[in-house]
Amino acid sequence: MSRHLSGFRAWMWQRASAVYLAGFCIYALARLITVPPVDHQALKSWVGNPGMWLATALFFLFLLLHAWIGVRDVILDYIKSAGLRLGMLAAVFVFVLICGLWVLSILMGVL
Amino acid sequence: MEFQIYRFNPDVDQEPRMQSFAVEVERGMMLRDVLLEIKRRDESFAFRHSCGEGVCGSDGVNVNGRNQLACITPVSDYEKGPVVIRPLPGRPVTRDLVVDMSDFYHQYHAVDPWLKRKDPVPEQENLQTPEQRARLDGLWECILCGCCSSSCPSFWWNPEKFLGPQALLSSWRFLADSRDQAEDERLDALDGPYKVFRCHTIMNCVDACPKHLNPTRAIGHIRNLMLKKSV
Numbered sequence: 150m151s152r153h154l155s156g157f158r159a160w161m162w163q164r165a166s167a168v169y170l171a172g173f174c175i176y177a178l179a180r181l182i183t184v185p186p187v188d189h190q191a192l193k194s195w196v197g198n199p200g201m202w203l204a205t206a207l208f209f210l211f212l213l214l215h216a217w218i219g220v221r222d223v224i225l226d227y228i229k230s231a232g233l234r235l236g237m238l239a240a241v242f243v244f245v246l247i248c249g250l251w252v253l254s255i256l257m258g259v260l
Numbered sequence: 261m262e263f264q265i266y267r268f269n270p271d272v273d274q275e276p277r278m279q280s281f282a283v284e285v286e287r288g289m290m291l292r293d294v295l296l297e298i299k300r301r302d303e304s305f306a307f308r309h310s311c312g313e314g315v316c317g318s319d320g321v322n323v324n325g326r327n328q329l330a331c332i333t334p335v336s337d338y339e340k341g342p343v344v345i346r347p348l349p350g351r352p353v354t355r356d357l358v359v360d361m362s363d364f365y366h367q368y369h370a371v372d373p374w375l376k377r378k379d380p381v382p383e384q385e386n387l388q389t390p391e392q393r394a395r396l397d398g399l400w401e402c403i404l405c406g407c408c409s410s411s412c413p414s415f416w417w418n419p420e421k422f423l424g425p426q427a428l429l430s431s432w433r434f435l436a437d438s439r440d441q442a443e444d445e446r447l448d449a450l451d452g453p454y455k456v457f458r459c460h461t462i463m464n465c466v467d468a469c470p471k472h473l474n475p476t477r478a479i480g481h482i483r484n485l486m487l488k489k490s491v
């Protein structure tokens with residue numbers, strides 16, 4: 150029996166990513182409020198810490214995944230024409246991919 | 261009391277219009293009685309009805325923006341304001357308050373709303389414990405009036421692909437049944453981004469159901485079962 154449900158998997162990942170995004174935001178905000186970095190260098194070294202770097206990379210990965218599923222849902226709901234739907238899905242996918250590569254280049258610069 | 265009724269005859273009218281009727285209301289009168297009085301005055305007026313006691317589910321209409329069964333909706337609920345009666349939203353209008361429910365029935369059929377057994381059918385009774393039977397409460401009572409699915413924006417947008425709250429409630433009714441032996445088959449049939457996952461928990465269905473059933477909860481149970489099966 151196949152459990153590879155495109156609807157189910159998307160739904161599950163959207164919820165799982167939401168939990169991670171919420172947890173990361175709470176931690177990052179709490180850390181920035183309680184121990185504010187004194188300058189840009191201090192902020193860079195905090196994000197450059199391997200654990201924090203990985204957590205930040207995961208944050209952006211899940212953010213983009215969450216956004217992709219959300220926008221995909223809106224397109225599936227509202228766009229009836231198959232051609233237009235495919236075109237819009239492709240456009241959003243390319244946009245998300247470019248954002249991902251941009252985030253990756255920034256994160257690599259921090260290391 | 262004034263009633264504004266949606267009128268549209270595709271053979272004659274270019275576009276729909278609202279027609280006002282003044283009907284003298286009596287104590288204990290239901291909206292169906294008002295519609296019958298209007299029908300008596302104007303034979304060209306069309307609406308569906310049958311049992312008159314909220315069992316057959318024929319006379320689902322939209323009253324002041326909310327889907328209701330006309331036969332169990334007291335006129336006294338609307339004493340204060342005008343009563344605007346329209347056909348169930350999102351469905352193609354056949355005539356006046358009569359809508360084409362083909363998509364709705366098609367989706368109901370799509371969930372195979374009957375018991376499926378792999379074991380031979382018992383010669384006599386198919387026994388359940390009281391607990392197993394209790395799981396079906398809040399599910400079997402659906403009368404297929406369509407008030408839920410026709411109030412669901414996701415069903416308005418994708419009536420050919422999204423099963424809609426009624427069909428999903430029926431799907432869960434059989435998934436939850438201890439006598440049914442086609443759980444995997446049923447879950448596989450719910451595969452894809454459209455059939456279940458167009459539900460965005462808007463919950464208009466729960467608000468509209470004249471039998472006070474909860475399709476949103478049933479959809480949640482289906483998703484949880486999928487989750488359980490996937491881990």
